[in-house]
Amino acid sequence: MLIVQKYGGTSVGSVDRIKNVARRGASTKEMGNELVVVVSAMAGETDRLLNLAYQITDTPNERELDVILATGEQVSIGLLALALQALGHKARSFTGSQVKIQTDRSYTRARIMSIDADRIRQALREGEVAIVAGFQGVTAEEDVTTLGRGGSDLTAVALAAALNAEVCEIYTDVDGVYTADPNVVPEAKRLSRISYDEMLELASLGAKVLQTRSVEYAKIHHVPILVRSSFVESEGTYVLWEDKAMERVVVSGIAYDKNQARITVTRVVDRPGVAAKLFGAVAETGIVVDMIVQNSSQDGFTDISFTVSKTDFQKAYEVIAKIAREIGAGEVLGDDRIAKVSIVGVGMRTHSGVAAKMFDALARHNINIMMISTSEIAVSCVIDAKFAELAVRVLHEAFQLGEGRG
Numbered sequence: 001m002l003i004v005q006k007y008g009g010t011s012v013g014s015v016d017r018i019k020n021v022a023r024r025g026a027s028t029k030e031m032g033n034e035l036v037v038v039v040s041a042m043a044g045e046t047d048r049l050l051n052l053a054y055q056i057t058d059t060p061n062e063r064e065l066d067v068i069l070a071t072g073e074q075v076s077i078g079l080l081a082l083a084l085q086a087l088g089h090k091a092r093s094f095t096g097s098q099v100k101i102q103t104d105r106s107y108t109r110a111r112i113m114s115i116d117a118d119r120i121r122q123a124l125r126e127g128e129v130a131i132v133a134g135f136q137g138v139t140a141e142e143d144v145t146t147l148g149r150g151g152s153d154l155t156a157v158a159l160a161a162a163l164n165a166e167v168c169e170i171y172t173d174v175d176g177v178y179t180a181d182p183n184v185v186p187e188a189k190r191l192s193r194i195s196y197d198e199m200l201e202l203a204s205l206g207a208k209v210l211q212t213r214s215v216e217y218a219k220i221h222h223v224p225i226l227v228r229s230s231f232v233e234s235e236g237t238y239v240l241w242e243d244k245a246m247e248r249v250v251v252s253g254i255a256y257d258k259n260q261a262r263i264t265v266t267r268v269v270d271r272p273g274v275a276a277k278l279f280g281a282v283a284e285t286g287i288v289v290d291m292i293v294q295n296s297s298q299d300g301f302t303d304i305s306f307t308v309s310k311t312d313f314q315k316a317y318e319v320i321a322k323i324a325r326e327i328g329a330g331e332v333l334g335d336d337r338i339a340k341v342s343i344v345g346v347g348m349r350t351h352s353g354v355a356a357k358m359f360d361a362l363a364r365h366n367i368n369i370m371m372i373s374t375s376e377i378a379v380s381c382v383i384d385a386k387f388a389e390l391a392v393r394v395l396h397e398a399f400q401l402g403e404g405r406g
């Protein structure tokens with residue numbers, strides 16, 4: 001069997017842990033499998049590198065930022081190769097450019113265009129464990145790129161697809177995907193399986209256990225993912241196509257995201273083209289707008305609120321303030337102490353009253369809802385950031401996710 005395993009930052013956070021990963025890899029190999037291992041930078045390393053860049057400038061050039069960020073993973077692959085060799089196994093490390101993980105030129109969030117895994121196939125044929133640096137790719141001009149935070153998950157899934165691997169195993173510091181972040185809700189339950197669609201929604205709504213784009217890629221290329229712990233033995237969680245048993249569950253999980261900020265423009269004249277002007281200006285900067293709420297018009301004026309990620313807040317605020325002046329709007333208010341809590345489940349497609357139950361649970365704990373949005377399989381509320389964890393626990397209990405689930 002050809003298996004792709006990915007180990008996250010915590011799992012390779014020290015030399016001892018890298019030796020532990022090598023032992024896991026070795027036993028997979030000894031069972032007769034072909035093995036490709038993708039690794040992240042050691043825990044905290046990517047943040048440390050980012051911080052170095054920001055000590056030089058507030059607006060680092062993104063091409064250079066990627067040159068810096070990609071070094072973290074390179075250390076990990078070299079160390080893991082040494083550790084496997086020390087156990088008597090043949091192992092060889094590869095950077096993103098050696099594997100030819102070809103991407104576009106969107107530095108810091110590059111998209112994979114193609115993978116030419118010939119060198120990996122060659123290594124496997126020679127009985128070696130192929131160790132690949134996660135999170136990095138290379139442009140047609142041979143510039144280094146990175147795939148967005150958490151991007152090693154994507155490297156692993158994309159390699160599993162390219163090599164037609166049996167499974168992509170994601171080893172992390174929790175033993176699977178839970179009904180909510182187990183570090184916030186101790187009663188959270190591990191799910192034995194979850195559909196791509198639910199996982200996609202959970203990930204994009206803040207559950208960082210898998211990077212959103214990796215789940216998207218897995219869904220498109222039919223790669224089964226198994227999320228497991230690198231520290232304890234456990235069955236883990238399979239991410240795959242929806243099946244009959246999953247459909248019966250109304251709410252599968254709760255996610256939250258504190259990387260959110262809200263901008264409100266008051267007294268906007270209520271006439272065609274105004275929203276287009278405001279959001280057109282934001283779109284031009286490449287900033288993604290999430291929720292948008294427009295109040296009903298009073299005396300020809302309305303208020304428009306929207307959310308962006310906290311990292312885009314300052315830039316979005318400046319752009320909007322400028323347009324607001326041009327169109328003669330009232331004030332522009334910003335708030336970056338908000339959070340988004342969401343409930344997710346495929347069963348919502350066929351059940352009513354789910355949103356009402358969510359609002360009721362929050363109300364009973366005096367948590368005020370500032371904004372609401374819904375999709376086919378999720379409901380999200382924007383609340384004060386200081387209530388985020390409480391809200392997750394309250395909702396987990398209201399939907400009884402801790403009990404009777406398998």
Ligand code: ADP
Pocket residue numbers: 007008009010011040150171172173174176177178179180181182183206207208209210253
């Ligand atoms: P890695 O460094 O291995 O990629 P991450 O920190 O990116 O690990 O992801 C693992 C973390 O995801 C866990 O420590 C946990 O706090 C968080 N998490 C959030 N939501 C969930 C969830 N529903 N199930 C499991 N883990 C979750």
Ligand code: ASP
Pocket residue numbers: 008009040041046047072134135148149150151152153
């Ligand atoms: N090291 C990168 C990050 O911290 C990629 C990853 O860990 O998946 O975002």
Ligand code: MG
Pocket residue numbers: 008150153208209210211
């Ligand atoms: Mg991760």
